[in-house]
Amino acid sequence: MKITIVGTGYVGLVTGVCLANLGNITVCYDTDKKKIKQLQEWKAPIYERGLEKILKIINVSQSKKKIKTKKIIFTDDPQEAIRGSEIIFITVGTPPKKNGKVNLSFVKNVAQTIGRFMNGYAVVVNKSTVPVGTARLVKKIISRHNNKNFDVVSNPEFLREGNAVEDFTNPERIIIGAESQKARKIINNLYRSFNCPILNTDIETAEMIKYASNAFLATKISFINEIANVCEKAGADVNGVAKGMGMDSRIGKSFLEAGLGYGGSCFPKDVKALHSIALSNNYRFKLLKSVIQVNNDQKKLLAEKVKKLLGSLKNKKICLWGLAFKPNTDDFRESAAVDLIRLFQKEGVATSAYDPKVNYEEFINRNNFKSKINFHLDKYAALKNRDALVIITEWNEFKKADLNKIKKSLKNPVVIDGRNIYDLEKMKKLGFKYVGVGRQKNKNS
Numbered sequence: 001m002k003i004t005i006v007g008t009g010y011v012g013l014v015t016g017v018c019l020a021n022l023g024n025i026t027v028c029y030d031t032d033k034k035k036i037k038q039l040q041e042w043k044a045p046i047y048e049r050g051l052e053k054i055l056k057i058i059n060v061s062q063s064k065k066k067i068k069t070k071k072i073i074f075t076d077d078p079q080e081a082i083r084g085s086e087i088i089f090i091t092v093g094t095p096p097k098k099n100g101k102v103n104l105s106f107v108k109n110v111a112q113t114i115g116r117f118m119n120g121y122a123v124v125v126n127k128s129t130v131p132v133g134t135a136r137l138v139k140k141i142i143s144r145h146n147n148k149n150f151d152v153v154s155n156p157e158f159l160r161e162g163n164a165v166e167d168f169t170n171p172e173r174i175i176i177g178a179e180s181q182k183a184r185k186i187i188n189n190l191y192r193s194f195n196c197p198i199l200n201t202d203i204e205t206a207e208m209i210k211y212a213s214n215a216f217l218a219t220k221i222s223f224i225n226e227i228a229n230v231c232e233k234a235g236a237d238v239n240g241v242a243k244g245m246g247m248d249s250r251i252g253k254s255f256l257e258a259g260l261g262y263g264g265s266c267f268p269k270d271v272k273a274l275h276s277i278a279l280s281n282n283y284r285f286k287l288l289k290s291v292i293q294v295n296n297d298q299k300k301l302l303a304e305k306v307k308k309l310l311g312s313l314k315n316k317k318i319c320l321w322g323l324a325f326k327p328n329t330d331d332f333r334e335s336a337a338v339d340l341i342r343l344f345q346k347e348g349v350a351t352s353a354y355d356p357k358v359n360y361e362e363f364i365n366r367n368n369f370k371s372k373i374n375f376h377l378d379k380y381a382a383l384k385n386r387d388a389l390v391i392i393t394e395w396n397e398f399k400k401a402d403l404n405k406i407k408k409s410l411k412n413p414v415v416i417d418g419r420n421i422y423d424l425e426k427m428k429k430l431g432f433k434y435v436g437v438g439r440q441k442n443k444n445s
């Protein structure tokens, strides 16, 4: 069976590579020629733990065994990708428009391409996160260009960047929303070796499950951040509060880390999208509006803390550790780093930065910053001559950093920790001026 993946980004590439690794014949198609060229040279265009390793294994097995039918092909030719394919995954981006609504232009484009080249029965599987009704729209567009029999299925993806290969291979659940029994059977069969429950639903329910899940997790993050803000005023420690809350299995431990809030390519856009989906169905989702507001405010509150500790921000030199929106990924989309650099530059701060994985050139190219950022390849070098260090991303190497070296490298021993990675008492003993988010001692700082 030939499986095609349209869009080889975080979701598409991981899906394609993992399905190939399970023994399927997979064709990964993308309009980005640079990406495809890199993949044809067996280099992953994104950083995702374990991905390069699987690519290497497939490459070796394809070349050594001289298999006639290759397990995986990377192409920018839509005809080669789609003709003869029995399962076609749509995994293109669904970015937000300025008004918070979902930009479906990439999905619509793909539907047209599928309609143009599909030459026999195929199940078109939508993995992109899309509003309720999109599968039907995709069906309509394909039908306009093609009179072959086909079905559209909704199969939202729940992988987390940074852990994508593991999440795709060992998911907690698989959701399959289908109308046709034939298509449902084919997709259930594709996932038969996965060791997790499969929930079969109608198409619309599957589409909504994805948004409801992400919005719920984002709500948990904004909730604990609100608790953190109250903790600071009342003199409690949010880490202890979260620990105590998480011991209750009805609440659960995850997504209770206070800090700079959620970021990345999914939560911010999906929360806004659900809010706007509700509005277009004449419902005001009041809770989500607050979730968004709280998340935006967390960065401003942190900038205020920096200002308070340094007296003023004007002409100050600040180092940021971490540009990625979370650890173990090179993705900086909607990262707190972007907002904070903008806030700092507006106040006349000179910024330096270090991140172990983010591509600095891309970071600059994709964000229109007011002034220059001094990027470094060594985290301690980035601290030289700086008035303060701000922790943005909780990378392990920051957690394990040599605190004495941080102190020696900085001009002033000031650390503002947006992810609560250091011990308050230890930092105090070492002579740091140190604040985190929602921790008891902030009250007197």
Ligand code: NAD
Residues within 6 Å of the ligand: 006, 007, 008, 009, 010, 011, 012, 029, 030, 031, 032, 035, 091, 092, 093, 094, 106, 109, 110, 127, 128, 129, 130, 157, 158, 159, 160, 161, 265, 266
């Ligand atoms: P991405 O931006 O990393 O990748 C999208 C890819 O699609 C790009 O390589 C782009 O060049 C390609 N593309 C665009 N138009 C195309 C076309 N017409 N034909 C072929 N290729 C085309 O996006 P992503 O992060 O992988 O997300 C994809 C979808 O999955 C989104 O809807 C997202 O919300 C959802 N999702 C993402 C994650 C995540 O962690 N990134 C997790 C679950 C779900």
